[in-house]
Amino acid sequence: MIRSDAARNRAKVLAAAEIVLGEQGLTARMDEIARRAGVGVGTVYRHFATKEALYAAIVSARVDLLLDEAARLRAAAEPQTGFFRFFAQVVADAARKKTLTDALRSAGIDVKAEQAGQRTQMREALADLLRDAQRVGAVRPDVDMPEILALLRGASMAAETGDYSGPVIDRTLAVLFDGLRPLAAHEPLPSA
Template identity: 45%
Template sequence: MSTPDNRETGGRRPQRADARTNRERILNVAEEVFGKGGRSASTEEVARLAGVGIATVFRHFPTKAALLEAVLVQRFDRLRAQAETLFHATDPGTAFFDFFSHLVADAAGKIAISEALLEAGGENGGDAARASDGLRRAVGALLQRAQRAGAVRDDAELPEVYALLVCTSRAAAHARLEEEVRQRMLAIVFDGLAPLGTRERG
């Protein structure tokens, strides 16, 4: 039986099934551990909770920064995939606003992982930056669909809408807003994004 050409896997040998399983488990555990613990979390804790030795963690991810970057890539890719499932939603406005709300609620973990990455000597660039750009484009596609449906004002462009998303996300995460306060904040933001004739009146 022929063996796979290494050129098809970027010059690397294909990972065995158990190695792939270990890698996925390490990433999933690391996302939870660093998402909650941020800079205070450790790779030793990840190894313990994943049920592998620390050498196994570093065999897959040579440095803590490499592990954290892979975690961010996984997180951004998952969110982008979630956004893409909404591209053909029957109510584009609800799809856009619900996903905006989801990103704000999800932000605390992402910020904690990003801060841990910087602390570990990594940068928010490379693969993580490309994955983040993919999420941004997916949000832009949801925004355009919502605008075509008349649910979002047509003079709002992605740069300022994404800036609103980032700012509200950081505010909710760093201020540790209660869910009720976060929802009221989002209601004000969404009222500002709505077409003039449909905005709520106080």
């Protein structure tokens, strides 16, 4: 039987950590997370063995949401837009909270097994959407995953670290997407 206060506190810690890590990334302090959760640090540690574990739990949850979104977009069967929407979705997520790319960057080297799985799933989801889009001619046929991943990482990191306003992100993505489209004319950029 899980004690009710334990469950409550765990939730409070997760919520606080999501906010604090989202604002400050990996450099956030455990004290701060505990303080904002209204519990002692000891409690944070009873629920999550290390800062990294806490961090992983949150990133993992967010990636799952993105994966759901990818599946939904694919099921919607609009191959012309699915890929682009998902791409924009990921970037928007990065802009909102600074945790995703942080993980890729600083961790980078020592990805935990669990996360490695998610990473693969993410890659596959993106590859599927890309393939669909290319099949219907919405994305030029000569681009491949490596450059897509590089572009996505770059866009996410830029969105995450800079303090770009929404319109700038939209215009940036518009340029990027135009580069991915087949010879067709450019979309007009959204106004700044």
